[in-house]
Amino acid sequence: MTNIISIFDTTLRDGTQGEGISLSADDKLKIAQKLDALGVHYIEGGNPGSNSKDIEFFQRVKGLKLNAKITAFGSTRRKNSTAEQDSSLLRIVESGVPAATLVGKSWDFHVHTALQTTLEENLSMIYDSFAFLKRSGVEAIFDAEHFFDGYKHNPEYALAVLRQAQEAGADWIVLCDTNGGTLPTEIHEIISRVRAELTAPLGIHTHNDCELAVANTLAAVGAGVRQVQGTINGYGERCGNANLCSILPTLQLKMDYRCVSDEQLQALTGTARYISEIANVHMPVGQPYVGNAAFAHKGGIHVSAIMKDSKTYEHIRPELVGNKQRILVSELAGQSNIISKAQELGLDINANNEKTKAIMERIKELEHQGYQFEGADASLELLLRDAFGNVKDIFKLESFKMLVEKHNGHMNSEAIVKVNVDGQSVYTAAEGNGPVNALDNALRKALVQFYPKINDIHLSDYKVRVIDEKDATAGKVRVLIESTDFNNTWSTVGVSSNVIEASWEALVDSIRYALLGMTPVFSQDEPRERLGLVNH
Incomplete structure (x- = not known):
């Protein structure tokens, strides 16, 4: 039976910490609907008491009747206090969300330096907070912040932190590579050890500071985690979070895990581009799976081969993720590029067609003048349609x-x-x-x-x-x-x-x-x- 992976999207929370990204409450609601249609299981909307936009989001999202679980974010109770009196925890429960994520320290260095409290008090903070959420009927997810750094420095204490959350009733324990500095081999090895110590299901939350967030997430799944946290297009603080647009199709198409339905996976490219527009962040053309150039071909030999069978130069069919094959045409292109592009438009041409030779010469002439059609598909299509009498002036x-x-x-x-x-x-x-x-x-x-x-x-x-x-x-x-x-x-x-x-x-x-x-x-x-x- 295919293993099912739970997808936890934090675009609306962790993604908004990326430089230059700011979302209004309306923006968040639009994105939430797109994420729900994509089939993600959890949508982390933010902190219900931190700012007016998040407060408005949690109030209005109830009316959307989404299938995904809307999840609130917060931290464990303050030191030397009680969970019942913690304003952040109270706001989470009052928001009426079905699930909540609490971040807690798992690196002893952070306990001493950032929290400035004792290791014992940090353990109490974690236990009390999750016990309170469970008494309140909320599905509880523990984000063990800096877990891998903490484990490498003090494995006994890092594991003790996880045990506290588990004993308090946490439904998921998510291991976080918060600084993004851990390697895939380390991820796999450490998670394998953790699985032998715990019974609660595990998740993974990685950052991309070494360009390894996706690789680390896949390594974690291979080691047995069953919840994946990430953002659309990899948005996030510093170098970003794990990119769900790469993780989803890789897990489902290459590793035989089930994340979303086949129909929902076909909406991936459209979702990625829609969210980039809402966030006003330009998508890299070479982004895997969903980028405009992900299935683009320019070399004449490559194009000639994919016209015979697309598997020659494409690792998957682009339609599986809602993308499409593109043939780039330039002065370096051969006749195969022109023919393939024209056939894609439904134009009846072949290598012996005089119009084909003429339009090829025309393209070379225009590129010599400074035009560049490999980055201007629409102009190229109009040029071909004009040449073959397929369009008149509108x-x-x-x-x-x-x-x-x-x-x-x-x-x-x-x-x-x-x-x-x-x-x-x-x-x-x-x-x-x-x-x-x-x-x-x-x-x-x-x-x-x-x-x-x-x-x-x-x-x-x-x-x-x-x-x-x-x-x-x-x-x-x-x-x-x-x-x-x-x-x-x-x-x-x-x-x-x-x-x-x-x-x-x-x-x-x-x-x-x-x-x-x-x-x-x-x-x-x-x-x-x-x-x-x-x-x-």
């Missing part, structure tokens, strides 16, 4: 003007855009916090009356790179724009010696690509023709 630019003025110390930008949409000339003006933002606003204003869903799209990243540095401010620039609608992300490119023109080119491609999937309000009867999709 809108045409007639003109645009930019007004940039500095007045009373403030920069003001205004864009005036004239476009033709299905034979209708539309003239709009809009302001923005910069010329590109003003152009974006004006173009959307012109199109929204025809495509209302355009309001669901926003720019998630904007990059400008000078190509000809020797020409200084007169040099040619490449603009890369990333856009998203929360479900999909696409990138476009523009190149010019004028940064406004390059931005406009990338912006127009972004909107054109988005509109391929939208039905205009004036064309319910013939949506495909109005969308610009033409079958051949």
